[in-house]
Amino acid sequence: MEKDFIIRTKNVDFYYGAFRALSDITMDFEKNKVTALIGPSGCGKSTLLRLLNRMNDLIDGTRVEGEILFEGRNIYAPDVDPVEIRQRIGMVFQKPNPFPKSIYNNITYAPKLAGIRESGEIEALVEESLKQAVLWDEVKDILTKSAMTLSGGQQQRLCIARALAMKPDVILMDEPTSALDPISTAKIEELIDTLKKHYTIIIVTHNMQQAARISEYTGFFYLGKVIEFNVTEKIFTNPDVKQTEDYITGRFG
Amino acid sequence: MNGKTFKSSMRARYLKQKLFFGAVRLSALLITLALFGILAYILANGFRAITWEFLTQPPTDSMTKGGIMPAIVGTLYLTVGAILVALPLGVVSAIFLTEYAKQGALTRIIRIGVNCLAGVPSVVFGLFGLGFFVVFLKFGSSILAGALTLGILILPTIIGAAEEALKAVPQTFREASLALGVSKWNTIFRITLPSALPGILTGAILGVGRAAGETAPIMFTAAAFFTAVLPKSIFDEVMALPYHIYVLATAGTHIEETRPLQYGTVLVLIALVLGIDLIAIVMRSMIRRNKRW
Numbered sequence: 184m185e186k187d188f189i190i191r192t193k194n195v196d197f198y199y200g201a202f203r204a205l206s207d208i209t210m211d212f213e214k215n216k217v218t219a220l221i222g223p224s225g226c227g228k229s230t231l232l233r234l235l236n237r238m239n240d241l242i243d244g245t246r247v248e249g250e251i252l253f254e255g256r257n258i259y260a261p262d263v264d265p266v267e268i269r270q271r272i273g274m275v276f277q278k279p280n281p282f283p284k285s286i287y288n289n290i291t292y293a294p295k296l297a298g299i300r301e302s303g304e305i306e307a308l309v310e311e312s313l314k315q316a317v318l319w320d321e322v323k324d325i326l327t328k329s330a331m332t333l334s335g336g337q338q339q340r341l342c343i344a345r346a347l348a349m350k351p352d353v354i355l356m357d358e359p360t361s362a363l364d365p366i367s368t369a370k371i372e373e374l375i376d377t378l379k380k381h382y383t384i385i386i387v388t389h390n391m392q393q394a395a396r397i398s399e400y401t402g403f404f405y406l407g408k409v410i411e412f413n414v415t416e417k418i419f420t421n422p423d424v425k426q427t428e429d430y431i432t433g434r435f436g
Numbered sequence: 437m438n439g440k441t442f443k444s445s446m447r448a449r450y451l452k453q454k455l456f457f458g459a460v461r462l463s464a465l466l467i468t469l470a471l472f473g474i475l476a477y478i479l480a481n482g483f484r485a486i487t488w489e490f491l492t493q494p495p496t497d498s499m500t501k502g503g504i505m506p507a508i509v510g511t512l513y514l515t516v517g518a519i520l521v522a523l524p525l526g527v528v529s530a531i532f533l534t535e536y537a538k539q540g541a542l543t544r545i546i547r548i549g550v551n552c553l554a555g556v557p558s559v560v561f562g563l564f565g566l567g568f569f570v571v572f573l574k575f576g577s578s579i580l581a582g583a584l585t586l587g588i589l590i591l592p593t594i595i596g597a598a599e600e601a602l603k604a605v606p607q608t609f610r611e612a613s614l615a616l617g618v619s620k621w622n623t624i625f626r627i628t629l630p631s632a633l634p635g636i637l638t639g640a641i642l643g644v645g646r647a648a649g650e651t652a653p654i655m656f657t658a659a660a661f662f663t664a665v666l667p668k669s670i671f672d673e674v675m676a677l678p679y680h681i682y683v684l685a686t687a688g689t690h691i692e693e694t695r696p697l698q699y700g701t702v703l704v705l706i707a708l709v710l711g712i713d714l715i716a717i718v719m720r721s722m723i724r725r726n727k728r729w
Contacts, residue, residue, distance in 0.1 A: 238615060243538055270617030280608040282627060292626070293616035342612070349616055 189214040189353060189383050190235060190272075195249035197230060199242070204230050205407045208249070212353075212400075217375060217384045219394035219415065222404030223430070228387045231404070232355050235385065236272040237265040253353075270297060273346035277358040279338035281330035281345070286322050289330045289341055290348045297349065308348055316344035317374055336367025343374065347382075354378070356386040360393065372397050391431060395419045403427045478702050485700025494664040499683070500690045504701050509666055510579075510674030511648055511708060514658060517583025517670075518590060518647040523640055525587070526594030527629075533595075534602040535624055554592035559652035561589045566656035580670040582658020589653055590643035597639020601632035630723075637720040641713045648709045651678040677705040 188211040197205035205227045212218050220228040233239045234251060237258060250257045258268050270293075281289050290309045299305060309326070313319040318340040322333070330341055339359060346354055356375075360368040375384055375397050388394050394401050395415060402412040403426075411418060411427045422428045429435050489503050496502035529550075537543045565585030575581040605628050613623040651659075659679035667674050684698045685691060 236615065238611065241611070241614065266617050266619050268617075269615055273617075274615035276608065276611065276615075278608065280606075280612045282609065282612065283631065293613075293618050296618050296622050296626070345612075345616065 186211075187214040188212060189254060190385075191252045192231075192234075193250040193252065195231075195234065195247065195251060197227075197234060197239070197248075198246040200244045203407060205234075208409055210402060210409060210412055212383060212385055214383050215379055215381070216399040217379050217386060217397050218400040218402065219398035220385065220387045220402050220404060221389075221391065221394050221430075222410075223435070224389075226404040227407040228402075228404045229357055232274075232357055232385060232387050235353070235355055236269050236274055238269075238274065240265055270349055271351050272353040272355060273349055273351035274355045275339070275342050275346055275357070275359045278362050279335055279342050281333070281338050281341050283329065283331060285327045286330050286333070286341060287326040289345050293345070294348050312344040312348040313341075315347050315378070316340045317370065318344055334367075336363050336370060339363060339367065339371060340374065343371075343378075347378075351382065353383045353385065356384065358387055358389060361389060368393075391419075403430060405430070475706070478699060478706065481696070482699030482701075482703035485696045486703065490697075490700060491704070495662065498689060499662060500694055500697075504675075504677070504680060504697075504704065506663055506666060507675040507677045507680040507701070508704060508708065510659070511677040511705070513579050513667065513674060514582050514586060514654060514676055515644055515648045515708075515712065517579060518586035519640060519643060521584055521587025522590045522594045522643055522647075523636075526591050526639070527598045527636060529591075529595050530598030530602055531624060531629070534599055535620075535628065550592045550595050553588075554596070557652075558589060558650050561585055562653040562656050564588075565653060570657055576671060577656070577658060577660070577673050578671045579658055579667055579674055582654045582674075582676075583670075585653045585657045586647040586650060589650065590646050593643045593646060594636075594639045597642065598632070598636045601635025601639070602628060604635060605631040634720045634724050637716045637723075641716045644712045644716070645709050648705065648712070649678055651682050654679060655682075677701055677708070681705070 190212040192208050192210050195205060195208040196203060197208075208227075208231060220232065222228050230239065234247065235253075235258075239245050239247075247259055251259060253268065253272065256263070258265075282292060284292065287309055290312055291305050294305065294308055299308065310319060310323075313322060318337060321337060322341075325332075330338065333341060339362075343354075343359075360371050363371065372393065375386070378384060386394075386398065398415045400413070401415040401418040403410045403418065403422075403424075405426060411422055411424045413423075418427060419431060422431065491503060491508070492505050493503035494506050495504065529546075533543055533546060537546075562585065565581055565588075569575045569581035569584050570577055573581075575584075609627050609631060610623055613627045614620065618626075654676055658674060659676045660673040661683060663673060663675055681698055681701050684694045684701070
């Protein structure tokens, strides 16, 4: 069966000023699968993640070379609007970052600006997104309360719900559980497992067990290069490269 | 080091600490005392002048009797006008500097310019206002010319406060909004700016105090020596409290006789500034209650 790759990177180099943070990254991300990016701090995995929805545009003095294709179109082509890309490729950050608004308004903020006006549609969207993020039962009676009153784990699920409300195709997650306790982490991992039916998920994680538990594919990064990229089971049981094995078994990193 | 010298050196350090904290406390106390001293002095000398007539009537008998109502109204117009000029302009400049402009030579030059503007003596603003607004743009000596001049005077204060307030908004808010596919424009106006509003209002408060109290900038651009009628349009001259005080204290024919009136006017000026500030402070605390992070 022909595999359906939603995002492909081709020979991507990335520079912060003169510093080359990524070299020659060529990876294909399969649709409706979970791909984990692992590697020691500073290896470039988060940088790659932020390249995929053009979040690195925000940093002055950066430069991208090579191509990143989203559904066959280079997202760094001059005629591409990054706003449109980010509507289709959502992101969840390391630290939960809800807006200082009500739970309800956190969800409706972006869809309203994207042009959804009809109130019935908006209400349905709030319920649907919160249910998808497995937060609905906990917050359905306090939708008008400030999102800041939620616990860290709830806030992170709200951030996921907020991303889902835009109905993206891909969700990028940058160490989404590193600021959370084990119970909240387990909830988010469960959530990722159900979400992959409808979404492609690319997740950066420092937690090796997490990568092994939730992903179909794993890419190991070291010093700005992809050392090995393969099916997760293969990476964790029988890696081709010695460096990968050393990292996974905890000998360095 | 044996135990004895260790102990004595500890004692010396403790003493030094006490001395230092004492000095800190004393300076804080002195500043507060100076402030309350001035306020008490003005209150003691001025409160007898405050009557209903004083607040609601124009001056009479060559400004040796009667009230200061036209000056109150004039200062109110000028101050509010200055804020209306400086707040939008200042906030937009701050947004450009912190959110849009690439940090580099250009922003550095602009920031140096803004800081220099803050250091320019106020009489220079007065002369500029006279030359540009009053004469060149033919506004005449008017509320419009005065408010514009005062607006430029307080612009650096507003820009500085707004810049600091915008910088204090967590970067994660901007990222969260942009990552949802919201445009930069909407991110600034719906997330960044509302979060920065309390800090911006602080800048406005400082600006109000400055604009209401300045004499030199309005002397040539807006302030009338005496007028019993209230302005009918923004092209009319007005009396203003600081200028009125200046006139009574230096140029009147009965300087000593009008001392109580002078103190009374100063008291009213302070109360007016406090009143405007209070509105901003209440607004600020209301916003803060809704926006906590």
